[in-house]
Amino acid sequence: MNVENAQAQMRKGVLEFCILAIISEGEIYPTDIIGRLKESNLLVAEGTVYPLLNRLKTMELLSYQWVESNSGPPRKYYQLTDKGRQFLAGLNKTWQELSNAVSINTKHLKTQTNE
Amino acid sequence: MNKLIQVNIGGMIFQIDELAYHKLDAYLNSIKRRYASSADGDEIVKDIEARIAELFTEKFKDTNAAVMDADVEEIIAVMGKPEDYEGDTSSEQKSHTSQQTHKSSKFYRDKDNDFLGGVCAGFAAKFNIDALWIRLAFLVAFFFFGTGLLLYIILWIIMPEAKTTAEKLEMRGEKVNIDNIEKTVKEGAAQFKTKMNEFGEEVKQTFSRENVNKTKKNVGDLIEGAVETVKPVFNIIARIIVFAIMVVCLIVVVVIGIELFTNWGNSFSNVQFFGSHIGNGGNQAWLLVTSAIALVIIPLVGIIFSSIKYLTGVKRKTKYVSTTLGILWTLCLITVIWLGITIGREFRYEGNSTERFNIAAPAGEMLYVKLESPVSTGNWHHHHEKWDKLYVQNDTLIFQNIHVDIEKSADTLYTVIIHKSARGASYEDAEQHADDFNFGVFQTSDSVLIIPSSIRINEDQPWRDQEVYITVRVPQDKYVMIDKTVDEFMDDNEYTSDLKEIELYGNKLRMTPGGLKPVY
Numbered sequence: 307m308n309v310e311n312a313q314a315q316m317r318k319g320v321l322e323f324c325i326l327a328i329i330s331e332g333e334i335y336p337t338d339i340i341g342r343l344k345e346s347n348l349l350v351a352e353g354t355v356y357p358l359l360n361r362l363k364t365m366e367l368l369s370y371q372w373v374e375s376n377s378g379p380p381r382k383y384y385q386l387t388d389k390g391r392q393f394l395a396g397l398n399k400t401w402q403e404l405s406n407a408v409s410i411n412t413k414h415l416k417t418q419t420n421e
Numbered sequence: 422m423n424k425l426i427q428v429n430i431g432g433m434i435f436q437i438d439e440l441a442y443h444k445l446d447a448y449l450n451s452i453k454r455r456y457a458s459s460a461d462g463d464e465i466v467k468d469i470e471a472r473i474a475e476l477f478t479e480k481f482k483d484t485n486a487a488v489m490d491a492d493v494e495e496i497i498a499v500m501g502k503p504e505d506y507e508g509d510t511s512s513e514q515k516s517h518t519s520q521q522t523h524k525s526s527k528f529y530r531d532k533d534n535d536f537l538g539g540v541c542a543g544f545a546a547k548f549n550i551d552a553l554w555i556r557l558a559f560l561v562a563f564f565f566f567g568t569g570l571l572l573y574i575i576l577w578i579i580m581p582e583a584k585t586t587a588e589k590l591e592m593r594g595e596k597v598n599i600d601n602i603e604k605t606v607k608e609g610a611a612q613f614k615t616k617m618n619e620f621g622e623e624v625k626q627t628f629s630r631e632n633v634n635k636t637k638k639n640v641g642d643l644i645e646g647a648v649e650t651v652k653p654v655f656n657i658i659a660r661i662i663v664f665a666i667m668v669v670c671l672i673v674v675v676v677i678g679i680e681l682f683t684n685w686g687n688s689f690s691n692v693q694f695f696g697s698h699i700g701n702g703g704n705q706a707w708l709l710v711t712s713a714i715a716l717v718i719i720p721l722v723g724i725i726f727s728s729i730k731y732l733t734g735v736k737r738k739t740k741y742v743s744t745t746l747g748i749l750w751t752l753c754l755i756t757v758i759w760l761g762i763t764i765g766r767e768f769r770y771e772g773n774s775t776e777r778f779n780i781a782a783p784a785g786e787m788l789y790v791k792l793e794s795p796v797s798t799g800n801w802h803h804h805h806e807k808w809d810k811l812y813v814q815n816d817t818l819i820f821q822n823i824h825v826d827i828e829k830s831a832d833t834l835y836t837v838i839i840h841k842s843a844r845g846a847s848y849e850d851a852e853q854h855a856d857d858f859n860f861g862v863f864q865t866s867d868s869v870l871i872i873p874s875s876i877r878i879n880e881d882q883p884w885r886d887q888e889v890y891i892t893v894r895v896p897q898d899k900y901v902m903i904d905k906t907v908d909e910f911m912d913d914n915e916y917t918s919d920l921k922e923i924e925l926y927g928n929k930l931r932m933t934p935g936g937l938k939p940v941y
Binding site for chain 2: 379
């Protein structure tokens, strides 16, 4: 596994986690998800979101419903399923642990970059 | 000028430029292929289409403008190419897509951005660089004796114009960078590996079959498979050979070009000389020279032509060009042969003209033989190196086809015989030519015989290989002295053969029955 691949794997996991977290706030349609991700500088290629949502849906973590829009065709609004909520909770727990572990172990790196 | 197409993207109607349409279509297809294996591939594409529609709507909400090439580029940049998507990237899928999106290496002329024929613009599109650089390169090459021009014309003829949108897209290559090169190399290696594996499979299968009849058929397959595997190798070798041939031909053409250009003055008066003295006028000479050059150049250009066609893989119909060149070449060949025969006929017969005269007995019984003036080519405006001792000076042809012999006189008188010869279309014609040119020796102060240093033919006279033999007969026991200047015309004969070179010239020589003997 090369460096690029490792970064991609890391980003992929984080992206999934963030998408689930954003959707957990309430029904949302992909364009808004993209907007949120872009605000936080997490997204490079917008197209990435669609296959990801599709996969999460296939895993039955998400469901969607069609909502009429007054500015165009109907939109898909996504929401978490019960399974999705459990999965997110699990992810969150893992993330907190990881985040804690990472911040302890990379403290010296942070101070270096801050200088 | 491009067509506008109406399309439905994600349930919205848009006007889209034809080129932009094909680009967008290709993009969406690449996504489709990418997710072809997943059950919801269509759904993903639909979702992405919906997003694109949304972006377009946002962009064009206040205008009726059509979606152009640049807009699609922008969309693709925003959405990202499927291979850039972060997510389930199995290496298997990756290689699949890159193979699918591999672009062909066809070259087209770009008439939309042309300056002359769009050759440079076509290259610019292929390599994604500014056409200006390629044009500059051609311009620089032009100053290398017109190589750039020749190459340009050839490319102009063989590169087809990108007319359809598909061709226009094909014309546009990927940006050349390290990644692309690496990708191409990797793909090539992967393809080769796959081929070899397939071949191996085939071999295994062939030998495990029990059915004899089937085996027979499979041997054919096996050979075919082997040929398919070896083909790329031969292809590369063939390409190298073709390239080498092309380079050699190009060099020859360039060298001929250099020769003609740098020696232009030389070549020009060569032709002039040819026209006025050999042929029946300037036009004939020009015709002959031009035909002869074309006779050599046309096949070379033809070879360069086909080589470039082979190397670039352009399959443009060049029937007209090859037919025209073929006819032109045949005409040149006929011209050269016809003029060759015509001129050759003028040299068919030999005619002679002989004068003999006695000269006054020299004082001191010694004749001094010398040339009028030693030949110096320095002052002459032109020198034909190729025809030895042949010069043109103010339209007068000057050459030195002169032979001098010293013999023993049969009587007691000094005698000079001037034998002139020339060639012609008939015996009479030849004799006339031999008669027509002037060549006279003259005697000064009794004892000095002066021989002109050259034969001079006026511009109205033809060159017909005129030749002069001067025989000086010296009576027995009389003396002669030969000047060093006569050296280059002297023929060796029975009277002079005993003498060494230093003895022969500048010495008083006595005529004896056994030949000339130096007197000290």
